[in-house]
Amino acid sequence: MRWLTEDQQRDWRAFRDGTALLLDALGRELDEQxxxxxxxxELLVRLSEAPDRTLxxxxxxxxxxxxxxxxTHTVARMERAGLVRRERATCDARGVNCxxxxxxxxxxVAAAPGHVRSVRAHLVDALDAxxxxxxxxxxxxxxxxxxxxxxxxxxxxxxDAAEAAGGSAA
Numbered sequence: 399m400r401w402l403t404e405d406q407q408r409d410w411r412a413f414r415d416g417t418a419l420l421l422d423a424l425g426r427e428l429d430e431q432x433x434x435x436x437x438x439x440e441l442l443v444r445l446s447e448a449p450d451r452t453l454x455x456x457x458x459x460x461x462x463x464x465x466x467x468x469x470t471h472t473v474a475r476m477e478r479a480g481l482v483r484r485e486r487a488t489c490d491a492r493g494v495n496c497x498x499x500x501x502x503x504x505x506x507v508a509a510a511p512g513h514v515r516s517v518r519a520h521l522v523d524a525l526d527a528x529x530x531x532x533x534x535x536x537x538x539x540x541x542x543x544x545x546x547x548x549x550x551x552x553x554x555x556x557x558d559a560a561e562a563a564g565g566s567a568a
Contacts, residue, residue: 420520427516432509437462437472439513442481442498442506451498454487458496481505 402410425436432439444461445451453461459469473496476482481502487493498506522530543549 423520424513424516428509428513431512432505434505434509437464438476438481439506439509441469441472441476441496442502442509445482445496445498446503446506451503452495455484455494455496476502 421436428434428436428439434442440462441458444458445453455469455473456466458464459466462469464472473482473484477484479501480499483497483499485495485497487495525533
């Protein structure tokens with residue numbers, strides 16, 4: 399077992415605590431301003447950037463790093479609110495698309511300015527340009543690592559082992 403050094407432990411805890419506090423502040427402010435959760439907001443952003451504001455559910459789950467189950471619950475809640483709708487994929491009858499509605503678009507347009515102000519206040523303006531660039535580069539490396547085939551294989555093996563044991567991988 400390779401334990402973390404004192405410096406690594408300090409950096410890990412700063413990352414963990416900073417991320418938790420940042421996401422809590424952004425989520426709370428977004429909810430107060432628009433009634434959206436961070437997950438719902440990001441889902442609307444991803445749909446807004448897609449052709450015809452439409453994405454396959456499986457692609458959306460991958461883009462958002464959500465399990466399909468979690469995404470299904472989020473989309474169902476947003477569908478009841480009139481922000482999105484699900485429809486069969488035209489090119490593959492087995493697939494399901496998530497489509498942003500006009501109400502979803504209007505909700506995103508109304509929420510975006512306040513959310514951007516919060517991101518700027520709590521992250522972008524709190525760091526200098528070099529710190530922000532270093533943070534972005536570091537997190538791109540982490541994302542690439544976690545989305546690599548090696549990590550996917552390890553995750554699948556953990557899920558298979560948990561299923562065989564009658565539990566779930568946490």
